[in-house]
Amino acid sequence: MIWTREIEHKNKYPNANVISLGIGDTTEPLPDVVALSMANYARKLSTPKGYRGYGAEQGCKALRKAIAETVYKDIGIKDSEVFVSDGAQGDICRLQLLFGSNMSVAVQDPTFPAYVDSSVIIGQTGDVNRESGSYQKIEYMACGPHNSFFPDLSKTGRTDIIFFCSPNNPTGHAASFEQLEQLVQFAQENGSIIVYDSAYAVYIKDGRPRSIYEVPGARKVAIEVSSFSKIAGFTGVRLGWTVVPEELLYSNGFPVIKDYNRVVCTCFNGASRISQAGGLACLSSEGFKAVLSLVDYYKENAEILLETFKSVGLRAYGGENAPYLWVHFPGSNSWDVFNEILEKTHIITVPGSGFGPAGKEFIRVTAFGHRENILEASKRLRSFLS
Amino acid sequence: MIWTREIEHKNKYPNANVISLGIGDTTEPLPDVVALSMANYARKLSTPKGYRGYGAEQGCKALRKAIAETVYKDIGIKDSEVFVSDGAQGDICRLQLLFGSNMSVAVQDPTFPAYVDSSVIIGQTGDVNRESGSYQKIEYMACGPHNSFFPDLSKTGRTDIIFFCSPNNPTGHAASFEQLEQLVQFAQENGSIIVYDSAYAVYIKDGRPRSIYEVPGARKVAIEVSSFSKIAGFTGVRLGWTVVPEELLYSNGFPVIKDYNRVVCTCFNGASRISQAGGLACLSSEGFKAVLSLVDYYKENAEILLETFKSVGLRAYGGENAPYLWVHFPGSNSWDVFNEILEKTHIITVPGSGFGPAGKEFIRVTAFGHRENILEASKRLRSFLS
Structure with a gap:
């Protein structure tokens, strides 16, 4: 399991700055207009006019x-x-x-x-x-x-x-x-x-x-x-x-x-x-612009990571139309690659074999993350892989 | 279907003040402390410190x-x-x-x-x-x-x-x-x-x-x-x-x-x-007090309705430890009762047969509702049923 390996690693290196490029979870704050609309909606639920009970099961x-x-x-x-x-x-x-x-x-x-x-x-x-x-x-x-x-x-x-x-x-x-x-x-x-x-x-x-x-x-x-x-x-x-x-x-x-x-x-x-x-x-229209600029942020992360793997001569797929990169380590076992990257760079990825038999020579890398972590991860990966 | 009957009825009596004691949906505003906590949580999602992504599937x-x-x-x-x-x-x-x-x-x-x-x-x-x-x-x-x-x-x-x-x-x-x-x-x-x-x-x-x-x-x-x-x-x-x-x-x-x-x-x-x-x-502790007083409000509604049915000599069950009353109309068909009450009092209930064969002589009445509607419903029911 990835998370048990993560805990072991953090116990072994308590001072390491571990960066997760593992689970694909968003990291950047919501646009103001979106958070505000939810806050206003929630606030109004305590007023007679704003209160709402059951909605349609299919959505409003x-x-x-x-x-x-x-x-x-x-x-x-x-x-x-x-x-x-x-x-x-x-x-x-x-x-x-x-x-x-x-x-x-x-x-x-x-x-x-x-x-x-x-x-x-x-x-x-x-x-x-x-x-x-x-x-x-x-x-x-x-x-x-x-x-x-x-x-x-x-x-x-x-x-x-x-x-x-x-x-x-x-x-x-x-x-x-x-x-x-x-x-x-x-x-x-x-x-x-x-x-x-x-x-x-x-x-x-x-x-x-x-x-x-x-x-x-x-x-x-x-x-x-x-x-x-x-x-x-x-x-x-x-x-x-x-x-x-x-x-x-x-x-x-x-x-x-x-x-x-x-x-x-x-x-x-x-x-x-x-x-x-x-x-x-x-x-x-305001919200859609704002969320698309969030998406652009993650897309730029993906470009940085794609460039990183290419610069060290690895084949990395995805990353152009998706927030995931699928990095090929020919002839290797994805769990070994995962462990070695974690041990040497303190970066968490996902072993490809977890996604099916065809993933055994790959690792998945997510582009979701704060920019400073993506840049730091890029530096460590370049240094380790080259 | 109850809602098709409801629409028919409203078309037939466009000026009637139809009261729903049908679907068991809450009607009273949330306590301030509860709505505020959600509003604050939502608002903070647009800040770097307050943003959160996936949580545990099992809950926080x-x-x-x-x-x-x-x-x-x-x-x-x-x-x-x-x-x-x-x-x-x-x-x-x-x-x-x-x-x-x-x-x-x-x-x-x-x-x-x-x-x-x-x-x-x-x-x-x-x-x-x-x-x-x-x-x-x-x-x-x-x-x-x-x-x-x-x-x-x-x-x-x-x-x-x-x-x-x-x-x-x-x-x-x-x-x-x-x-x-x-x-x-x-x-x-x-x-x-x-x-x-x-x-x-x-x-x-x-x-x-x-x-x-x-x-x-x-x-x-x-x-x-x-x-x-x-x-x-x-x-x-x-x-x-x-x-x-x-x-x-x-x-x-x-x-x-x-x-x-x-x-x-x-x-x-x-x-x-x-x-x-x-x-x-x-x-x-503050929130729990507030939600219990909401519950008390609905309990009082239930008492009003229970008293209403008893006063006209009907047997009504429930309503003491629950927000529902189960009213017995011996020998009748629950859909007929539902239709007659709707026609004569403009009140929506639920025919008992929708809950299973044993419900065929009963209607379900909910105690969720604004007090003025409960009181008005009580008045109409007393007058119609006595």
């Missing part, structure tokens, strides 16, 4: 509308297709409740662990192979430098559900329009539902799709899960959303949105109204 | 400790056994994820619908009987005036899980110590897990147990789900908790708490930190 109308109009501008998502939530992780589990245990599942390899872990909990995975750590009934879609981080779909088995994260956690790869076209076509041919995780979409800078719905036909095959966590630093505030298009149908013709609405109304009682007020402020 | 330590020490004073619940959440409804579904589809389930009849609805979603219930609306594989434990609102356990079939809500929604009955002793013994004998919903425990005024853990042996058989919603008016703020005692084991000896911790860490990313700051303020 104004926020659903703002998400549809701001995040999905010109893409044609309806307010009623946006389900506001307390974050993507909860939404993934609510989707698993929707799917149930008899669905077959594909994930990218490497992958964000929550898709697999939630599949295990709902009972979709079958037995685990003790050696590789992979599950019998999960289709692992290898993604690496050899295939431009996009699976060879001609060799991918048909599944009911395809979890697909872009920009990817952990590899930082943002899928191209052509790649997503292939994915949508593959889902159409197989009658599969894509669960598209776009939590890092705002980090895309080179024009690649920020939403699966930019691809024609996606409304018939894809659910999109996203979050304010990495857009606006809401990791502690908790706010996200899921889009379920009306055209997405089960094979018997029943609309998935009706079923999802039922799961949401049964298993969830709405995101905190205070967090929703913050989300609305994020999507106001 | 201070709040877990405050819940253990304030709500479970002298009952010996450990901080580490308290899992803070965004509310009881989400916790019930996380528990269903823990249990999975192969568990058998018992519910009180009438019952809060979320237990059954979540059982349907996870796949525990089998087919529905179209006529009665009951599910083949669910054990319905009839609770009514004939058995002091406590099931005849000698006639109750063994199930893996027993959902039990006290003070009960909808009947307003708070189980006595002796009744809970019987329930715990029954669970022990059958190797069942009780999921005890104590969301309304703070409304108990006559010394009955406010927690299942007041009963010896309960730590080995019971999980307790609770919430700040009805304690502090947090229905829109979203904050709750679940207690899983260390001594609760599966039949193979594995601790349930370890499994629940895994579900929480996979399917949930912690309650909003702002809501948690509010919860902490509720449990401070």
Whole structure:
């Protein structure tokens, strides 16, 4: 476990300035306009006029509308297709409740662990192979430098559900329009539902799709899960959303949105109204500018780190359209690399093997962090790796 | 559906002052100290010192400790056994994820619908009987005036899980110590897990147990789900908790708490930190006094309503240790009663049959509401029913 290693290390070097480039957690303060809107909302809850009780389970109308109009501008998502939530992780589990245990599942390899872990909990995975750590009934879609981080779909088995994260956690790869076209076509041919995780979409800078719905036909095959966590630093505030298009149908013709609405109304009682007020402020014109400048800050961090690894001759992927870097140490074991970096530089990373078998020669490095820590980490890494 | 009837009614009588005693939603402003603590916490999120990202999935330590020490004073619940959440409804579904589809389930009849609805979603219930609306594989434990609102356990079939809500929604009955002793013994004998919903425990005024853990042996058989919603008016703020005692084991000896911790860490990313700051303020000595006086306000509402029904010769149950009244209209159909009351008094209630077959002669009336509305409703009901 990373955190037990972290504690051991801090005990061994009590005076070391340990820098974490491990867990992807936001570090910079919220924009004033966003914090103020939440503070004002909370304050008014003690007044007869400002008090509010239960809200709609699907989120307040104004926020659903703002998400549809701001995040999905010109893409044609309806307010009623946006389900506001307390974050993507909860939404993934609510989707698993929707799917149930008899669905077959594909994930990218490497992958964000929550898709697999939630599949295990709902009972979709079958037995685990003790050696590789992979599950019998999960289709692992290898993604690496050899295939431009996009699976060879001609060799991918048909599944009911395809979890697909872009920009990817952990590899930082943002899928191209052509790649997503292939994915949508593959889902159409197989009658599969894509669960598209776009939590890092705002980090895309080179024009690649920020939403699966930019691809024609996606409304018939894809659910999109996203979050304010990495857009606006809401990791502690908790706010996200899921889009379920009306055209997405089960094979018997029943609309998935009706079923999802039922799961949401049964298993969830709405995101905190205070967090929703913050989300609305994020999507106001002043707020949106402010959160995008926060995102720019982390993007610059990513550039500094990318340059660092390149300068010492390592291949680092991601970092351009994502707040994560996926650094290749050919022929090595990711836990050894993790341990050596920690021991020699007091920097915490994440061993790639934690994201799946394909991660064994990689480490993940996050670009979330205070600038001075990123610069100091860069200095130490240059010195150690060169 | 109640809300379609409500809309129809308002269209028919556009000038009527419709009073809702239907959905149990809090109406009174939060105490100043609570709203201020949330406002201050939110405001500080825009400062370098005050910003916080992800918190522990299980909730912040201070709040877990405050819940253990304030709500479970002298009952010996450990901080580490308290899992803070965004509310009881989400916790019930996380528990269903823990249990999975192969568990058998018992519910009180009438019952809060979320237990059954979540059982349907996870796949525990089998087919529905179209006529009665009951599910083949669910054990319905009839609770009514004939058995002091406590099931005849000698006639109750063994199930893996027993959902039990006290003070009960909808009947307003708070189980006595002796009744809970019987329930715990029954669970022990059958190797069942009780999921005890104590969301309304703070409304108990006559010394009955406010927690299942007041009963010896309960730590080995019971999980307790609770919430700040009805304690502090947090229905829109979203904050709750679940207690899983260390001594609760599966039949193979594995601790349930370890499994629940895994579900929480996979399917949930912690309650909003702002809501948690509010919860902490509720449990401070000043805050706790203030929220209890809110609870007193609703208790007085309940007394007014209870007196109203009694004065016209109707039998109304609950209302003494709970914010709900369960009013008996012998020989009638609850939807007819609901419709007649709405038509003649412009008051919305809830037909009892929505809570299960045993509710067919009852309506549920909530005591949440502004005092002037409660008094006006009382006047109209006295005049209509006498």
